[in-house]
Amino acid sequence: MDLRNDLVNTRCSDPFGCLGLHPIKTGGLQLTVWRPGALSVEVLAIDTDLSLGKMLPTPHEGLFELSWPQKTEHFHYRLRFNFGDHDVTLVDPYQFASTTFSDPDHHIANRYLSEGAIHRSAPVSDRLAIDGVRFAVFAPAARSVAVVGDFNGWDGRIHPMAANGDGVWRLFIPDLKPGDRYKFEIRSQEDELLPHRSDPFAKRIEQFPSFASVVPERNQYEWQDNQWTNRPIRDVYEQPMSIYEVHLGSWRREQNNRSLTYIELKEQLVPYVVEMGYTHIELLPVMEHPFDGSWGYQPVGMYAVTSRYGTPEEFKALVDAFHQAGIGVIMDWVPAHFPADSHGLANFDGTKQYEYPDPRKGWHPEWNSLIYDFGKDHVVNYLISNANYWLDEFHIDGLRVDAVASMLYLDYSRKDGEWIPNVDGGNHNYEAIRFLRQLNETLYLNHPRCFTIAEESTAFPGVSKPTHMDGLGFGFKWNMGWMNDSLDYIKRDPLYRQHHQGQLTFSMVYAFDEQFILPISHDEVVHGKGSMLTKMPGDTWQKFANLRAFTSYMYFHPGKKLNFMGNEIAQGLEWNHSDTLQWHQLDIDFHRAQQATTRALNQLYREESALHLDHQHRGFEWLSHDDHQNSIIAFVRFNKERNEHLVILVNFTPLTHEGYRVATPATGNYRLVFNSDAENLCGSGFVVPEHYETEEVPSHGREQSILVSIPPLAAIALKYQPTTPSRKK
Structure with missing residues (x-):
């Protein structure tokens, strides 16, 4: 096969077979250079402007040759190309076969299959090395592959890549720098020239219209989260996990509807998550994606942080800030x-x-x-x-x-x-x-x-x-079953909830079959489903009371917690990825009350060990699950040692209950530690006593019970206070 014809016709799979320095039969060396558009080429010493000779054109336009009959040892060189109105001096990539094919980072190649574009140095002497970028792409069925970019006018003829039989095409190109844009031009075995491909391993990819891969910066970020990454390994199932799910582009926007940058999010989102008491944040996909409306769930650049909000280093700074603030970072992966x-x-x-x-x-x-x-x-x-x-690279948890x-x-x-x-x-x-x-x-x-x-x-x-x-x-x-059943229940008019109590209680049949997270995610507040607030029945007060009660029920139910942004402020409109959350609604008392409810629940969830044992039967007991007529459920949450517990009651009707008897698992006193109907949460004003003492009155199959006051459309939590035996004098 004529390699030169393949080269000229962009079908070459072995450019090193015909380009660069090669020994000739008569002795000496011959240099072959390929540069379409060049009028002449001069060979220069690698480290000086000393001319080593002017090359001669061949019958193939763009192909030049020069022989040194007396030279037998390979040497390194630069090339000065003349294009008529200007000269360009470059280091020829086809003199670095060893740099192209050798792989000192072999373990990386095995781990990541091919590295994409990485910085490399090609040594040419004891005192000189040429910096550049080594490209690699897996395309085993291709007839030929070339690197195209700003540095060669996106001309697929200039930088053909080389294959060595492992399916990965490689080429080291000297003198490229971070920020240079590139893609791969691939010709199929059927001789079809395919659309330019982004690098599957690119660390940066531009947005529409170019979708060009970008040579990344050298990794120079200095992490400051050592205390987080070296923290003791704990049983995550016995720790509180309250997750704030966020779409970075629409959490908060500037007045011109511009999304915040990673640095601005670091300054605004991190303190907000801390102040609200969440333990984790979950980011909708941040890998590069061409269509905003996919929210990141149609990714093209799996290795590239989306450039919509900044650079990879700036994204690292955001993650770093979360870790320094004690917040874990979860990322959606597709x-x-x-x-x-x-x-x-x-x-x-x-x-x-x-x-x-x-x-x-x-x-x-x-x-x-x-x-x-x-x-x-x-x-x-x-x-x-x-x-x-x-x-590894971004310290995602x-x-x-x-x-x-x-x-x-x-x-x-x-x-x-x-x-x-x-x-x-x-x-x-x-x-x-x-x-x-x-x-x-x-x-x-x-x-x-x-x-x-x-x-x-x-x-x-x-x-x-x-x-x-x-x-x-x-x-x-x-736990999608819990989500579907509980949302279907809470949408109903309280008058009819008595006929659907099983939608609340059925989740406990399988609650410990898996290690569950209870999700109220972005999928529940988009595509015509309405916001969480608009799902609630009743007048304005009842809608907000319903939402506070439902949020409380979620926090008290076994399972880790996940809430999408906007739920914590009772946003009125369903989520729109191209607009900001309705932060202005926090000027209204009801919305501030929902935010305060979420904050208080996060704090209670963190503090009360009885709410942490989410995945074992011993952490939960029903007190009453069959009071259909009143639409009330009552249960107990225990800590691991069962020396602490909370009694939870949730009333899903707008009726109040004074003197409602409920069993308790122990004898002693109970203290009110949470009330979603509290006055500072825009509650009804119904008075709920703060302390209760058990009575030896059997109820719900237990020997002792208490009489409680239950507000309308509300959840209350009572903490057990053991009776301290009196000391004899």
């Missing part, structure tokens, strides 16, 4: 699907390298996006390496894995005949199940303080059980 944008992974090298080839398995009809082929090792490596990358149910089931959102059964004729995607188990095993092995969360909406068994127990290995699972 391995379930990816968009078919022409600059992304779809049909990447002219074949289905990343997606399942058959659309019955490789296309999401619900989201109009592609599905990763979990049966391919390089896809699994790509995704697991990416998850590790975010925990947890990953919430999106749309797990769609990964587990081959017939997810498909009709009969639109899906392919597995080898056993069933609907489980065995490849995805293996991937998820391997993902969790890898993350927990390498990051003992991290945790993973599954958004999984079915009854698939063992989602949050260890893999050695045949589970998927997630740390937590979103």
Whole structure:
């Protein structure tokens, strides 16, 4: 095969076979240089302007040659190109075959499959090394691949990459610097020139219209969160976890509707989360995505922090600030699907390298996006390496894995005949199940303080059980059943709630089957579903009272907590990703009361160990779950040692109850520690005593009880105060 013809026609897979210095049969060396558009080329010494000769053009336009019959040892050089009206002096990349192919960071290559664009130095002497960027991209089915960018006029003829049989194309290009833009130009085996592709491993990608990958800055960020990252390893299941879910672009905006930058979020969001008492923040996907309206759930740049709000270093500063403030950072991560944008992974090298080839398995009809082929090792490596990358590089504490149910089931959102059964004729995607188990095993092995969360909406068994127990290995699972039932219940007019009490109590049948998080997420306040406030029935006072009662019920129910931004201020409108939250509504007492309720619940949740044991039967007991007529539930939350407990009562009607008898698990005194109907929370004014003493009056199958006063549409929490025996004199 004529390598030169391939070179001229942008089909070359072995540019080092014909470019650079090569020995010739008669002895000596010959240099071949390829630069379309150049009129002449002069060879210069690598470290001076000493001319080593002027090159001669060949019959192939843009191809130049020069021989040194007497030189037998390779040497390094620069090239001065003349383009008629100007000269350009460059270091020829095709003299650095060893730098292109050698891999001193071999462990990185194995871990991340290919490094994308990384800074490298090519030594040319004891005193001189040439800095540049080494590009690598996995495209095993490509006929040829070239690096294109600002540095070569986006001309795919100038920098063809080299393949050595492992499927990864590589090239070291000297003198490139951070901020240089680039993509890959790929020609398929069918000789089709594909749209320019962004680097799948790019650390930065520009927004529309270029979607260009960007040579990253050298990693110079100095973390200040050592106290956080070196904190003692604790049982996360026995710690409070109250998560504030945030879409960074719409949490708060400037008057011109500009989103805040990472630095501005560091200054405003971090203190707000601390002041509100949350333990964690969860960020909707921050990896690069081309469409704002996807909220990040259609990512193209899995390794790139979105440039909408700043640089990767500025995002690190935001995470760092959260950690210094004692707040854990969770990030939404999307391995379930990816968009078919022409600059992304779809049909990447002219074949289905990343997606399942058959659309019955490789296309999401619900989201109009592609599905990763979990049966391919390089896809699994790509995704697991990416998850590790975010925990390693950005100190992320947890990953919430999106749309797990769609990964587990081959017939997810498909009709009969639109899906392919597995080898056993069933609907489980065995490849995805293996991937998820391997993902969790890898993350927990390498990051003992991290945790993973599954958004999984079915009854698939063992989602949050260890893999050695045949589970998927997630740390937590979103409790979608609780969310659907409880929201359906709270929307009802209180008059009819008595007929649907089971929607409140059924969750306790399975509450300890998984390690649950109770989510009221972004999905519940968008797409015409209305805000949390607009879901509530009744007049204005009742709507806010209902919301306070529901929020309290969520905090007292077993399971970690997650609330989407805006819920804590009872936002009136449903969430809009292109607008700010309705912060101005905090000028209204009712909205301030909801914010104060959330803050008080977060504080109580942090302080009371009886609310921390979320995933064991011994942490919960019903006192009364069948008072349908009054729509009241009563239960106990115990701490691990069962030496502390809270009695919880929630009244889901607008009727008050004086002298309501409820059993207690112990004899002694109870003190009111929370009342969602308190006067400072815009309550009804109904007086609730602060102290109660048990009586030896049987109730609900127990020997002692108390008479309590229960406000309308409200939750109260009573803390047990053991009776101190009197001392004999």
